[in-house]
Amino acid sequence: MILSDSAPPVLHLAPRHFTTRLALLFSGPLLVNGFAMPFFPIWLATLHMSDPEIALILAVPMFLRVFTAPLAGVLADRMGERTRLLHVSAVLSLLTALALFVSDSFWFILVVYTLQGGVYSPYVPIVEAIALSGVRRWGFDYARMRLWGSIVFIVATMIGGELISLVGGSMVLPAMALSFAVMIGITFLAPKVGPPRRPSTLTSLAAPQPKALRRRDVQTLILGVGLVNGSHGMLFAFSALYWSKIGFTGTEIGLLWSAGVLAEIAMFVVAKPLLLRMSLWVMILSGAALAVGRWLLFPLDLGFGGYLALQTMHAFTYALMHTGLQNQLVRQVPEEQEAGAQGLYFFYTGLSTAVCTFISGYAYAWYGASGFYAMSAVAALGVSLIVAAWTMQRGPAMTRRAA
Incomplete structure (x- = not known):
């Protein structure tokens, strides 16, 4: 849960229908992602690309976003009115989506999809910044x-699953292009809130780290959680392909993806009462440890019901851990360094996800679903770093009590 801070009062009123307009702005990219995240790898597979080639096409834009998003954050903050860059991002994203119709060669798709990752990357952070200003x-x-x-993502995923069952992977590019066109229209509804009062999360990545973020315990904690988040890379890249291979229909694949998002939403809904009953370290460590188990169970022959149950673990392996980390950062990092902490979290998670996605191409090509054991090892490394961070923070606390 995010609460407003004690910023100085403003003289002007909020833009009309601010909440509704922001809900639409959030819906635009998640409409795109609802088609692209589960089903873009399936389209690539219809072009007879190898698993490492699919992984490379998915991973390179992730690497690029880690470095272009902070630059876009700096540019958006300096432009004053951030909605200007929002329009540019949406239009260029549509142009790259249309360019994918031109050729189905590996190198062409790699270059164009990478460009799409670069121009698309500023959109969500800018919407987040506008929302937090509100x-x-x-x-x-x-x-x-x-x-x-999130609701739009679920609807798009379910529609995409039905279309995959009816017409196959050929539906992916038209669905993505149409979604980007809708996104362009939505950008004209963006409320103008003026220049930011503090640097954005992504802008902070371009600045030297403040003292609190140089502490080993904070760095180790954020890196550990980033690795656990990154271990989801193989799920994002190859779960739909694997489920399709073992006979699940497009509708069932859509349901499996939707189950993960619904579980995530449910966890965020109950997060506030959980914060009153659970230690933050228990929240973080339990989510991270369950990620290890989730990837160990994935290669087993679980059937549709088993995978549905496994997908609901996303409530713990992401949402619960993420909530615990955010609240731990509130305790450990001064408010004026909040943007820097979030920027560091974005960097470690983005880089870890890109590396794991790249590795997963070879893991899946060589070992099939058993490649998820590699993701379990990554999550286990994240758990060990989180435990190390807990030990570092517990040490000084125990010293102070003894004194």
Whole structure:
């Protein structure tokens, strides 16, 4: 849960229908992702690309976003009115989606999809920044705005699953292009909130790290959680291909993806009462440890019901751990360094996900679903770093009590 801070009062009123307009802005990219995340790898497979080639096409844009998103954050903050860059990002994203119709060669798709990753990367962070401006200045409910994007993602995934069953992978590019066109239209509804009062999360990556973020315990904690997040890379890249291979229909694949998102939403809904009953370290470590088990179970012959249950673990392996980390950072990092902490989290998670996605191409090509054991090892490394961070923070606390 995100609450407004104690920023100085503003004289102007909030833009009209701010919450509704932000809900639509969040829905645009999640409409795209609802088609692209589960089914773009299936389209690549219809072009007879190898698993390492698919992984490379998916991973390279992730690497690029880690470095282009901070630059875009700097540019957006300096432009004053961030909605200008929002329009540019949406239009260029559509152009790259249309360019994918030109050729089905590996190198062409790699270059164009990488460009798409670069021009698409500023969109969500800018929308997040506008939403948080509304939270800080006028007290709007962030969760209410963000929730509708998740609902749109589920609807798009279910529609995509039906279309995959009916027409196959050929539906992916038209669905993506149409979604980007819708996204362009939505950008004209973006409320103008003026220049930011503090640097954005991504802008902070381009600045030297403040003292609190140089502490070994904080760095180790964020890196550990970033690795656990990154271990989901193989799920994002190859789960739909694997489920299709073992006979699941497009509708069933859509249901499996939707189950993970619904579980995530449910966890965020109950997060506030959980924070009153659970230690933050228990939240972080239990989510990370369950990720290890999730990837160990994935290669087993679980059937549709088993995989449905496994997908609901996303509530723990991402949402619970993420909630615990964010609240731990609130305790460990001063408010004026909040953007820097979030920027560091974005960097470690993005880089880990890109590396794991690249590795997963070879793991899946060589070992099939058993390649998820490699993701379990990555998550286990993340758990060990989280435990190390807990030990580092516990040591000084015990020293102070003894004194």
